[in-house]
Amino acid sequence: MNIFILGGDGFCGWPTTLHLSKLGYNVHILDNLSRRKIDTELGVSSLTPIASIEQRVEAWNQISGANIIFHQIDLATEYERLLGLLLTHKPGAIVHFAEQRAAPYSMKNSATKRYTIFNNTNVTHNVLCAMVESKLEPHLVHLGTMGVYGYSSTGLTLPEGYLHAELKNIHGEISDCEILYPTSPGSIYHMTKCLDQEMFKFYAKNDHLRITDLHQGIVWGTMTDEVMLDERLINRFDYDGDYGTVLNRFLSQAAIGYPLTVHGTGGQTRAFIHIRDTVRCIALAIKNPPNKGERVKIFNQQTEIYSVIELAELVAELTGSEIQYIENPRYEAKENSLKADNENFLYHLKLEPTLLGDKLIQEIYECSVKYKDRIDPKHILCQSIWNEERKQVIEKGLRE
Amino acid sequence: MNIFILGGDGFCGWPTTLHLSKLGYNVHILDNLSRRKIDTELGVSSLTPIASIEQRVEAWNQISGANIIFHQIDLATEYERLLGLLLTHKPGAIVHFAEQRAAPYSMKNSATKRYTIFNNTNVTHNVLCAMVESKLEPHLVHLGTMGVYGYSSTGLTLPEGYLHAELKNIHGEISDCEILYPTSPGSIYHMTKCLDQEMFKFYAKNDHLRITDLHQGIVWGTMTDEVMLDERLINRFDYDGDYGTVLNRFLSQAAIGYPLTVHGTGGQTRAFIHIRDTVRCIALAIKNPPNKGERVKIFNQQTEIYSVIELAELVAELTGSEIQYIENPRYEAKENSLKADNENFLYHLKLEPTLLGDKLIQEIYECSVKYKDRIDPKHILCQSIWNEERKQVIEKGLRE
Numbered sequence: 153m154n155i156f157i158l159g160g161d162g163f164c165g166w167p168t169t170l171h172l173s174k175l176g177y178n179v180h181i182l183d184n185l186s187r188r189k190i191d192t193e194l195g196v197s198s199l200t201p202i203a204s205i206e207q208r209v210e211a212w213n214q215i216s217g218a219n220i221i222f223h224q225i226d227l228a229t230e231y232e233r234l235l236g237l238l239l240t241h242k243p244g245a246i247v248h249f250a251e252q253r254a255a256p257y258s259m260k261n262s263a264t265k266r267y268t269i270f271n272n273t274n275v276t277h278n279v280l281c282a283m284v285e286s287k288l289e290p291h292l293v294h295l296g297t298m299g300v301y302g303y304s305s306t307g308l309t310l311p312e313g314y315l316h317a318e319l320k321n322i323h324g325e326i327s328d329c330e331i332l333y334p335t336s337p338g339s340i341y342h343m344t345k346c347l348d349q350e351m352f353k354f355y356a357k358n359d360h361l362r363i364t365d366l367h368q369g370i371v372w373g374t375m376t377d378e379v380m381l382d383e384r385l386i387n388r389f390d391y392d393g394d395y396g397t398v399l400n401r402f403l404s405q406a407a408i409g410y411p412l413t414v415h416g417t418g419g420q421t422r423a424f425i426h427i428r429d430t431v432r433c434i435a436l437a438i439k440n441p442p443n444k445g446e447r448v449k450i451f452n453q454q455t456e457i458y459s460v461i462e463l464a465e466l467v468a469e470l471t472g473s474e475i476q477y478i479e480n481p482r483y484e485a486k487e488n489s490l491k492a493d494n495e496n497f498l499y500h501l502k503l504e505p506t507l508l509g510d511k512l513i514q515e516i517y518e519c520s521v522k523y524k525d526r527i528d529p530k531h532i533l534c535q536s537i538w539n540e541e542r543k544q545v546i547e548k549g550l551r552e
Numbered sequence: 553m554n555i556f557i558l559g560g561d562g563f564c565g566w567p568t569t570l571h572l573s574k575l576g577y578n579v580h581i582l583d584n585l586s587r588r589k590i591d592t593e594l595g596v597s598s599l600t601p602i603a604s605i606e607q608r609v610e611a612w613n614q615i616s617g618a619n620i621i622f623h624q625i626d627l628a629t630e631y632e633r634l635l636g637l638l639l640t641h642k643p644g645a646i647v648h649f650a651e652q653r654a655a656p657y658s659m660k661n662s663a664t665k666r667y668t669i670f671n672n673t674n675v676t677h678n679v680l681c682a683m684v685e686s687k688l689e690p691h692l693v694h695l696g697t698m699g700v701y702g703y704s705s706t707g708l709t710l711p712e713g714y715l716h717a718e719l720k721n722i723h724g725e726i727s728d729c730e731i732l733y734p735t736s737p738g739s740i741y742h743m744t745k746c747l748d749q750e751m752f753k754f755y756a757k758n759d760h761l762r763i764t765d766l767h768q769g770i771v772w773g774t775m776t777d778e779v780m781l782d783e784r785l786i787n788r789f790d791y792d793g794d795y796g797t798v799l800n801r802f803l804s805q806a807a808i809g810y811p812l813t814v815h816g817t818g819g820q821t822r823a824f825i826h827i828r829d830t831v832r833c834i835a836l837a838i839k840n841p842p843n844k845g846e847r848v849k850i851f852n853q854q855t856e857i858y859s860v861i862e863l864a865e866l867v868a869e870l871t872g873s874e875i876q877y878i879e880n881p882r883y884e885a886k887e888n889s890l891k892a893d894n895e896n897f898l899y900h901l902k903l904e905p906t907l908l909g910d911k912l913i914q915e916i917y918e919c920s921v922k923y924k925d926r927i928d929p930k931h932i933l934c935q936s937i938w939n940e941e942r943k944q945v946i947e948k949g950l951r952e
Contacts, residue, residue: 327706
């Protein structure tokens with residue numbers, strides 16, 4: 153079966169590409185290399201020295217005997233080419249990672265807000281539209297985020313997308329129904345995933361497209377079995393304040409003796425997943441598509457829940473680093489509790505989770521130490537501030 | 553007070569422009585004339601011979617002594633110009649009509665689907681983004697649609713945006729909260745208004761923008777006090793299958809002796825409003841902004857509820873026309889009941905509604921008869937078909 157991986161050059165996209173190729177799928181990467189271009193824009197590089205897309209694809213094809221094909225295409229603007237690729241290669245599944253995926257970058261300034269909306273909304277819609285126009289019926293597997301739910305609005309254990317609701321209007325009329333969990337995104341990036349969700353719902357209803365939406369937790373780690381096979385296959389590792397995910401960022405801070413910077417109280421509680429499980433979850437989702445006419449399948453793709461301070465303490469203990477509390481640039485609840493379902497992957501699809509433990513953290517730490525000369529300390533702190541109120545608090549703190 | 557009217561050259565935008573100008577506001581129209589360009593694309597014209605934007609603005613300024621200013625600008629792509637206009641003119645309110653607003657056009661083909669998503673999403677977001685960047689705090693009044701609710705999902709009297717919900721997950725945990733009524737849009741156009749709603753929610757929360765979202769019913773009529781003052785001020789009247797709203801379309805069909813074409817059973821029940829009330833509602837909304845930090849104000853902008861067949865029978869009786877039932881190109885429930893709140897405008901803000909009655913219908917009919925030579929019968933039927941299933945049903949009907 154042919155599979156298209158949209159955004160197959162990125163942090164999750166690349167290891168997924170290799171994993172699916174290893175499983176025997178014929179993988180096509182569709183990517184405009186925007187993640188590399190944003191690195192250039194921000195003046196930052198992956199901690200790990202990633203090879204060019206041509207080099208890494210060639211290396212994999214050599215090593216594995218597979219034939220991954222890379223198509224450089226801007227999915228937000230080159231609709232006709234996307235449609236042509238669909239009609240030519242007739243993929244059985246499309247994995248959609250082709251969105252700007254950093255919350256801080258999406259809140260950096262007016263241009264990055266607009267880019268995030270423009271790119272994410274138009275890519276998702278172009279893909280849906282091309283699926284209909286092609287009259288092919290590929291299964292779309294989309295990477296969403298746990299952030300569509302928000303983290304403190306209802307106090308409920310977060311469901312996998314859907315919830316039972318008893319609705320009651322001012323006239324006292326009552327209606328029982330299944331609804332999507334009410335969205336409460338914390339950034340423009342997270343909001344685009346809520347917009348995606350609305351588009352998926354419409355196209356599943358109107359055109360009977362088969363869609364799986366994976367609400368993923370925060371990814372940690374960088375290595376999978378496949379990317380470790382050869383230095384040229386190495387995966388991206390972001391340590392910077394915009395793109396670095398929290399645990400990876402702490403470990404690279406530790407590697408250069410920089411204090412572990414915790415926003416606010418560190419009481420923000422989030423769901424996590426190791427990148428090894430990300431790629432396994434995608435493979436499981438591909439094998440278990442919804443039926444035609446079925447509503448969108450929504451899975452929570454996360455295996456563990458921690459607060460930011462718990463992670464900082466874990467890293468501090470392992471590495472002897474100091475923890476430093478700084479003003480939170482994000483406009484969010486200081487603290488929240490969090491429980492979230494993940495029965496679909498863990499129970500029904502038998503994912504054996506990769507849990508946070510010293511050994512894997514040690515592995516990431518060693519990777520950070522190995523490449524620590526590539527870290528530019530001035531990119532470690534988050535430069536994006538969520539709103540005017542946060543800006544004033546932070547500027548006041550700097551003046552004092 | 554300065555007011556920006558985005559889309560001020562359109563069917564609702566133009567009469568609103570004149571009404572607000574008459575009330576003493578300094579009105580700026582921001583419009584890319586896309587509605588006129590789509591007429592050209594479709595090979596169709598307004599039933600009424602509308603003047604060019606320059607002519608109609610000049611006529612109004614002459615007649616009223618006001619000084620409406622027209623800015624030709626594409627709000628989806630010219631962000632910096634929008635921001636510049638905001639900073640220069642510092643509007644106290646922005647009225648946002650600048651969206652592709654026909655459901656059939658939005659479902660016509662892949663290009664019109666993508667245009668509708670591209671335009672509506674990017675315009676709305678550019679406006680929100682510029683409001684934040686400008687640090688001005690204008691009140692945004694947006695034209696939404698009753699179609700965000702869908703028409704048959706819960707059976708409840710539709711609330712004005714918000715609803716009480718008792719949420720219950722699979723663990724039996726329960727949470728009480730206020731939620732946005734769960735969306736169920738029936739076309740790409742309607743869906744864009746759901747996406748808008750999500751963006752408004754985010755910006756009201758994160759940046760404390762003041763936003764009013766008016767979920768409007770189907771507009772009928774074409775005349776307001778202001779547009780009737782001079783032939784050069786005449787408003788657009790769409791009779792075609794893409795842009796014509798149902799009652800106006802029936803009356804122009806009657807004017808040329810074309811049967812009144814009813815989709816399916818005509819049991820689709822919808823909310824309606826006369827264009828005179830549209831302009832009054834906008835004025836009332838401007839006078840009653842939400843407070844800074846308040847959630848988005850959502851009003852249902854509709855005064856009456858009818859089924860399509862009731863309207864067809866009304867027009868048939870008045871004009872002697874015949875009713876013809878045709879296959880429904882839309883993918884929607886054959887019939888639905890509908891009740892919807894409108895207390896905010898009718899009770900709290902004291903709108904005196906313009907109800908459907910012989911006199912006003914007669915006025916529209918006379919207008920249709922006056923200009924009937926401008927009707928091209930081949931544009932009367934809806935050419936847009938919602939999905940593959942509907943296409944097959946309609947093609948089968950044509951073959952038999």
